[in-house]
Amino acid sequence: MRDSVLLSTRRVVHLGSLALLLAACLPEEDTGQTQQQETVRGLITTLVSDAEDVAVRRYPGVLEPSEVNLLSFEVGGRLGRLSLDVGERVAEGQLLAQLETDQFETTIDNRKAVVEEVRVTLAQAERDLARSETLLERGAVTVVRRDEDATTVAQVRAQLTQAEKDLAAAEQDLSDSKLFAPFDGIVDALEVDSFATVSSGQTVLSLYQQEEFEVSFSVSFDVVGQLVVGTPATIRLADDPSISLSGVVSELGERAGQVSSFPVVVRLKEIAPIIKAGMAVEVALEFPLLAARGHLLPMSAVIPGTEIPKDTGPNDAINLEVYVFEPETNTVQRRTVTMAGIRENSFLIIDGLSPGERVATKGVAFLRDGMEVALLPNDGDGKWKP
Secondary structure (H helix, E strand, C coil), rough: CCHHHHHHHHHHHHHHHHHHHHHHHHCCCCCCCEEEEEEECCCCCCCCCCEEEEEEEEEEEEEEEEEEEECCCCCCCEEECCCCCCCCCEEECCCEEEECCCHHHHHHHHHHHHHHHHHHHHHHHHHHHHHHHHHHCCCCHHHHHHHHHHHHHHHHHHHHHHHHHHHHHHHHHHHCCCCCCCCCCCEEEEECCCCCCCCCEEEEEEEECCCCEEEEEEEEEHHCCCCCEEEEEEEEEEECCCEEEEEEEEEEEECEEEEEEEEEEEECCCCCCCCCCCCEEEEEEEEECCCEEEEEEEEEHCCCCCCCCCCCCCCEEEEEEECCCCCCEEEEEEEEEEEEEEEEEEEEEEEEECCCCCCECHHHHHCCCCCCCECCCCCCCCCCCC
16 A cells, blocks of 8 residues: 555656656747737838829919009099008999099189180180271271281180180099099008098009919029929919919029029919918929939838938939838838929939839838838728738
């Protein structure tokens, strides 16, 4: 009995030792393979396919009327009440401002009196001349007297003509005391206050036509050399970029306003009811790429750390770094590509990418060269679903 118990005990000890030995030989228990294996990151990409042959440069500016007309009275006087506001729309022929008319009406009355007085004088002179001619036939007066009466008639007639002209001028002055809109337009500025005394030719207000707008800005030397009058442009409102209007370059400065900064004027070819002078806009100009074609790539694809100079020209090539997906190894590879412009919030890549390749566009900062990834559905390009 004792030997049987001892044998059982030895077997238990032997089995326990064997278990410990096996445990030492086996790998540590995988309490979570994620501690030993790196998590495969999901990858969202953009398919390289869109090809472009132009780069786009954008310039901020302010919408201004193409022509501002300065309106003034042709006569001087005391201004009445101005009931206009800046930005108010007016119609052709609308009364904009008026001078007080008392002085003009008094002048007209005085000159009418002069005309009547001269007419009476002329009538008397003509009667005297008729009598002299009758008496001359009878031999009662001399030819000299008849000629003197004829001269008097001619002089009074000249006085009447001048008096009538003076009266017409006074009546014209009264008419000129009213300022009418020469066209349908918008009030740009009011230069005087109500009841102020203004002189002839002094600007009272300015008016511009609501169908004609332009934008002025400056470009560098390499850009102005590629522009000509008539170059197409696209204008977008800063407050509502969905509104896009076409325009053309209408003026090019031959002399730089500042160092290597040349003035350019773009005239709008179309308008929208919402636009007004003073609105902030962005002008887009297209330039040929220095390479034959380029591929659009979202800005989010660029690995952080690359700075784009603010004075980058449309033909300035800049190297950027991106992650390209390798389908054979399911990894991402860091690659240097060349950018030559920006279009619609995307870089134009002219070297380093080929159609059909996929470039990482989300979570780029968390990737590294050679990292294993799992390609996820990319709803952004609409050209591929797993």
